[in-house]
Amino acid sequence: MQITRQTEYAIRTMLELARAPRGEFLSTRYISEQQDIPEDFLKKTLKLLVLAGLISTQRGVHGGIRLARPAGKITLVDIIEAVECNVALNVCLAPGYNCPNQPGCPVSRNLARAQQAMLNELRKESLEDMLGDQ
Amino acid sequence: MQITRQTEYAIRTMLELARAPRGEFLSTRYISEQQDIPEDFLKKTLKLLVLAGLISTQRGVHGGIRLARPAGKITLVDIIEAVECNVALNVCLAPGYNCPNQPGCPVSRNLARAQQAMLNELRKESLEDMLGDQ
DNA sequence: CCATTGTGGACTAATATTGTCCTTTTTGTT
DNA sequence: AACAAAAAGGACAATATTAGTCCACAATGG
Numbered sequence: 001m002q003i004t005r006q007t008e009y010a011i012r013t014m015l016e017l018a019r020a021p022r023g024e025f026l027s028t029r030y031i032s033e034q035q036d037i038p039e040d041f042l043k044k045t046l047k048l049l050v051l052a053g054l055i056s057t058q059r060g061v062h063g064g065i066r067l068a069r070p071a072g073k074i075t076l077v078d079i080i081e082a083v084e085c086n087v088a089l090n091v092c093l094a095p096g097y098n099c100p101n102q103p104g105c106p107v108s109r110n111l112a113r114a115q116q117a118m119l120n121e122l123r124k125e126s127l128e129d130m131l132g133d134q
Numbered sequence: 135m136q137i138t139r140q141t142e143y144a145i146r147t148m149l150e151l152a153r154a155p156r157g158e159f160l161s162t163r164y165i166s167e168q169q170d171i172p173e174d175f176l177k178k179t180l181k182l183l184v185l186a187g188l189i190s191t192q193r194g195v196h197g198g199i200r201l202a203r204p205a206g207k208i209t210l211v212d213i214i215e216a217v218e219c220n221v222a223l224n225v226c227l228a229p230g231y232n233c234p235n236q237p238g239c240p241v242s243r244n245l246a247r248a249q250q251a252m253l254n255e256l257r258k259e260s261l262e263d264m265l266g267d268q
Numbered sequence: 269c270c271a272t273t274g275t276g277g278a279c280t281a282a283t284a285t286t287g288t289c290c291t292t293t294t295t296g297t298t
Numbered sequence: 299a300a301c302a303a304a305a306a307g308g309a310c311a312a313t314a315t316t317a318g319t320c321c322a323c324a325a326t327g328g
Contacts, residue, residue, distance in 0.1 A: 001222075002135065004315090008225075038317080040319060040320075057273090059274045107149070107264065114255035130244070159304095161304065161305090194295025194305080
């Protein structure tokens with residue numbers, strides 16, 4: 001019941017990007033050094049952020065990555081969902097899972113409520129907000 | 135970001151116990167058969183529930199396990215915390231961890247809030263409530 | 269043409285989770 | 299006293315997940 005290290009890397013990366021001048025590209029290498037993240041592993045992680053539409057990339061000499069939308073419009077949920085694909089407190093909440101119990105079993109109902117509550121909290125502050133109050 | 139299979143086993147076991155007549159002992163074997171849980175693995179799991187004070191055991195011929203307190207006073211949080219030891223959405227929230235960032239960094243603050251929200255939801259229904267509404 | 273930077277995929281290593289086996293202790297029953 | 303039922307405990311094995319590495323390739327600007 002923890003976010004993975006990879007998710008943490010993604011969060012730190014996104015914050016680093018949010019801190020950079022708007023629209024500027026940062027290279028993967030630079031970020032990996034700043035944040036002490038293995039470069040090749042970071043690359044794989046960035047792929048997930050690209051797929052989720054959170055960052056955009058530019059190849060070549062002055063290329064790199066940058067936020068795909070304003071830091072004020074990105075929250076931790078976006079990042080977590082991008083990296084962990086589908087957040088589900090229990091297998092029975094994952095899409096496509098067919099519970100052998102009654103569909104609305106009380107346990108999964110409770111877990112689902114808890115999960116919603118958690119995600120709602122994570123939606124409250126944007127990256128911009130977070131940078132503001134440190 | 136999921137509860138483990140072991141935690142699920144523990145939840146199912148606790149519900150089974152809650153369904154049994156008050157004070158009666160059920161054997162590990164019986165539960166493992168009912169719930170289709172590997173017996174030896176279940177035993178290890180039960181140990182955690184004992185340590186957490188959720189169940190009490192009785193050795194010997196008519197022994198087994200039973201709830202250590204009324205089903206109305208046990209919630210999913212109790213079980214999850216018993217099995218997963220210390221729930222922490224991120225390493226930086228685990229007790230004893232020393233964050234290299236400022237102590238109250240905005241990320242851990244957000245994760246902590248989300249975790250609290252989640253746990254609070256999980257505290258709302260007791261095992262008894264859950265049995266009631268299926 | 270070449271250095272820089274992202275893309276993609278295969279592979280390995282490390283760690284965590286799940287499951288198994290076997291021995292011991294306790295307890296009621298015969 | 300002997301025995302069978304049941305929990306306690308610990309070592310080990312199998313799997314699955316997570317993390318990290320390596321290498322060849324593609325785009326881009328100077």
